[in-house]
Amino acid sequence: xxxxxxxxxxxxxxxxxxxxxxxxxxxxxxxxxxxxxxxxxxxxxxxxxxxxxxxxxxxxxxxxxxxxxxxxxxxxxxxxxxxxxxxxxxxxxxxxxxxxxxxxxxxxxxxxxxxxxxxxxxxxxxxxxxxxxxxxxxxxxxxxxxxxxxxxxxxxxxxxxxxxxxxxxxxxxxxxxxxxxxxxxxxxxxxxxxxxxxxxxxxxxxxxxxxxxxxxxxxxxxxxxxxxxxxxxxxxxxxxxxxxxxxxxxxxxxxxxxxxxxxxxxxxxxxxxxxxxxxxxxxxxxxxxxxxxxxxxxxxxxxxxxxxxxxxxxxxxxxxxxxxxxxxxxxxxxxxxxxxxxxxxxxxxxxxxxxxxxxxxxxxxxxxxxxxxxxxxxxx
Numbered sequence: 001x002x003x004x005x006x007x008x009x010x011x012x013x014x015x016x017x018x019x020x021x022x023x024x025x026x027x028x029x030x031x032x033x034x035x036x037x038x039x040x041x042x043x044x045x046x047x048x049x050x051x052x053x054x055x056x057x058x059x060x061x062x063x064x065x066x067x068x069x070x071x072x073x074x075x076x077x078x079x080x081x082x083x084x085x086x087x088x089x090x091x092x093x094x095x096x097x098x099x100x101x102x103x104x105x106x107x108x109x110x111x112x113x114x115x116x117x118x119x120x121x122x123x124x125x126x127x128x129x130x131x132x133x134x135x136x137x138x139x140x141x142x143x144x145x146x147x148x149x150x151x152x153x154x155x156x157x158x159x160x161x162x163x164x165x166x167x168x169x170x171x172x173x174x175x176x177x178x179x180x181x182x183x184x185x186x187x188x189x190x191x192x193x194x195x196x197x198x199x200x201x202x203x204x205x206x207x208x209x210x211x212x213x214x215x216x217x218x219x220x221x222x223x224x225x226x227x228x229x230x231x232x233x234x235x236x237x238x239x240x241x242x243x244x245x246x247x248x249x250x251x252x253x254x255x256x257x258x259x260x261x262x263x264x265x266x267x268x269x270x271x272x273x274x275x276x277x278x279x280x281x282x283x284x285x286x287x288x289x290x291x292x293x294x295x296x297x298x299x300x301x302x303x304x305x306x307x308x309x310x311x312x313x314x315x316x317x318x319x320x321x322x323x324x325x326x327x328x329x330x331x332x333x334x335x336x337x338x339x340x341x342x343x344x345x346x347x348x349x350x351x352x353x354x355x356x357x358x359x360x361x362x363x364x365x366x367x368x369x370x371x372x373x374x375x376x377x378x379x380x
Contacts, residue, residue: 071138076141105133105135168264238271
C-alpha cells in the first residue's frame with residue numbers, strides 16, 4: 001500500500017487504561033494529530049491535481065508536514081513518562097508491543113498476502129515493502145531507546161538528547177551519500193529514500209521520537225504550572241535555534257527535508273501545540289474527551305482509515321476508484337462520513353479492552369496468528 005508511508009500515529013505504549021500520571025491532554029494531542037492526518041490523507045488522495053495545485057492548498061500542506069513529526073514526538077513523550085530504566089519484565093512487555101507495531105507496519109506494505117508471491121515481487125514492489133513508514137520508525141526508534149536506557153541508566157535523558165542532535169546533524173550527509181544504495185534493501189529503507197521510497201527514515205525523523213522522550217521525562221513528570229513555564233521557554237529556544245540554523249544552512253541543505261533548522265522549528269511548534277492542548281484540557285473544552293479517546297486508540301484509527309481509503313492485501317477499497325477525481329466538496333463529504341466510523345471503531349475497541357482485557361489480548365493474538373498463517377501457507 002503506497003499511501004501507508006504517509007503520516008502515522010504515535011501509540012506505541014499501549015496499556016489497558018491510561019496511566020494515573022498520564023493526563024488526558026497527552027492523548028488529546030495525539031487525537032488532534034490523528035484528525036489532521038485523516039483529513040490530509042483524504043484530500044491528498046481524492047482531490048484533483050488542479051485543486052491540489054491551488055495556492056491555499058499548498059499553504060495548508062506546510063502544516064500537514066508537521067503531522068507525522070507530531071505523532072512521532074507524541075509517541076516518544078509517552079515513552080518518556082515512566083522512570084527508566086524499566087524493569088526486565090516491563091522492558092520485555094514494551095518490546096513485545098513494539099514488535100507488534102513493527103509487524104503492522106510491514107503488513108501495511110505487503111504487495112501480496114503470500115510469502116512465496118512476495119518473494120517474487122517486482123523490484124518496485126520490494127522497494128515499497130521495505131520503505132520505512134512511521135510505524136516502523138516508531139518501533140525501531142523506541143526499541144533502540146530501550147537499549148539506550150539500559151546502557152545509560154539514569155543519564156539516559158541526556159544521552160537521548162545528544163543522540164537526537166547527532167541524528168539531525170548526520171541526516172544531510174547520510175542523504176547526500178545515498179547510503180541506502182550501499183546496504184541491503186531491508187536496511188537501506190531505514191537510512192534515506194534513495195533505495196526505497198521511505199518518507200520517514202531514521203535520518204532525520206528518529207530525532208522527533210527521541211526529542212519526545214526527552215520532553216516526556218522533562219515536562220510530563222512536573223506539575224502543570226512548571227510544565228507550562230518550561231514548555232514556553234523550550235519552544236522559544238527551539239524556534240530561535242531553528243531560525244538561526246536555517247539562515248546559516250541556507251543554500252547548503254534542503255530546508256524542507258533534512259535541514260536541522262526546519263526540524264528544530266517543527267519541534268518548537270509541537271511543544272507549543274502540546275501546551276495549547278493542555279490549556280484546553282484544563283478548561284474542560286468539550287471536544288477534549290473525544291480527542292482523548294481517538295488519541296488513546298490511534299492504532300485502530302490509523303489502520304482503519306488507511307484500509308477504508310486505500311484498501312490493501314485484504315481487499316479493494318471503493319474509494320480507490322475516486323483517487324484524484326473529486327473536488328473539495330466531495331472530499332469533505334468523504335471526510336465527514338469517515339470520522340464517525342473511525343470514532344465508533346475506537347470507542348468500541350476501547351470499551352471492549354476495558355471490560356474484557358484478556359479477551360482483547362486473545363483477539364489480537366488470534367488475528368496475528370491467522371494473518372501469519374495465511375501469509376506463510378498461501379502458495380500464490
